[in-house]
Amino acid sequence: MSYKVLIVEDLPELLEAMSDFYRGKGAGLWEVVTASDGKDALTKVADNDFDLMILDIMLPGASGFDVCKAARSKGDCPIIFVTALGSENSILKGYETGCDDYVVKPFSLKQLYAKSLGLLKRSKKAEEGDLLRCGMITLNKRTMIVMVNDREVSINAKEYFLLVYLLENKDSILTRRAILERIWKDDLNVTDRAVDTAIRRLRDNLGEASGQIKTVIGRGYRLTEE
Amino acid sequence: MSYKVLIVEDLPELLEAMSDFYRGKGAGLWEVVTASDGKDALTKVADNDFDLMILDIMLPGASGFDVCKAARSKGDCPIIFVTALGSENSILKGYETGCDDYVVKPFSLKQLYAKSLGLLKRSKKAEEGDLLRCGMITLNKRTMIVMVNDREVSINAKEYFLLVYLLENKDSILTRRAILERIWKDDLNVTDRAVDTAIRRLRDNLGEASGQIKTVIGRGYRLTEE
């Protein structure tokens, strides 16, 4: 089994150094595809399924961000940005666009490679664990991590289990009674309104995705893709 | 056991100072091989297996980069570049070529030596066993050595296995139950609170890195890069 990596970099020497490094590791562990300008990169992203991408940001043709966006709309393979020293804004923008990690020039190939392996392992794990998705919400039952638009949000225990219940029954209307029985289990001597409060706090923490929890008056709540 | 170091430098006085310095350290800790021009260096790289190389960039015959490349194609021993003041471009190119560290002339021999030891230790560790890293924490599963910011810390058995578990699942929230089943295995007749205590003692021993272990109330613990 080998991993397919796309390396995009316009400096010929650096591109060669990087691709040589990856090709040299393991016995054919990596299948390396390279591109030296944005247009070329976009074509290759469209035509292939990569396990990992390493993108320079400053590129002729199209920026690394554009390539990243194109890749994200297709799948969610891990992406590492390569950025020039001191361009913190780029890093920030990179994270917003949805990159997973970055290295700052000058960087050591070893360091880049270590990050590659790390990301790869993590994405493998994410595949294995059962993901619950709905609209902008992603919940990983194995890691118990909740993401909204690829940004992690922190929620409390009750809210977490409530969200799991909602996700497992998305589009269904869940009555307060049903929620109480599922989440509160043992101590059912709480008011129906406790559910309201839990829902409220969940909404608060979900931020932009709060609208996905709809109130169905007289019956309960339901989670939608909005 | 001794380490084999190649020092390449065309200034005779400096070359002598460096090699004397390394030879004087420890009782035969270093086996020093020297070269004063690129061609000589290339030959010696081809004929030997070094544990460390110190390369001047400006050389008659062939540049330090060429020597570095030759060395890289052969193995991956740590390399330190020696560069003249102000030539940042060289540094950049150095990292791209795959050097691990550099010093700028004029430099103190002590400083160079410190970097040497650091690199050596790191590369030794890296090749010996699988390293687990997260933030300032580095754990070597083979030697069972735990480092925080390159300083070794001593921890007990339970804490060690707990830390391994955390590192192998970094960013995941691990419930007390999961931890109990993994670490305590056989005798599950211990309280959940035993986990708390283990976590506390691990935190104590991790010192400055203690903050990387986050408490997730109602669910468990998780290790982050902070």
Add this chain to the structure above:
DNA sequence: AGCGATGTGACACGAGTGTGACACGGGAAA
């Protein structure tokens, strides 16, 4: 408009966790 249902803020209680101290037990040193 009127009334029930839901959202929102504040507050208090209690579960969950950090921390120090202690006890038990096994292994090392004498």
Add this chain to the structure above:
DNA sequence: TTTCCCGTGTCACACTCGTGTCACATCGCT
């Protein structure tokens, strides 16, 4: 063997923080 020490689990206490409830505002349906 005895003695001591270190590792580890448990308990008690303090404190933080999650969470349910209440009161009031707002919304939505009839």
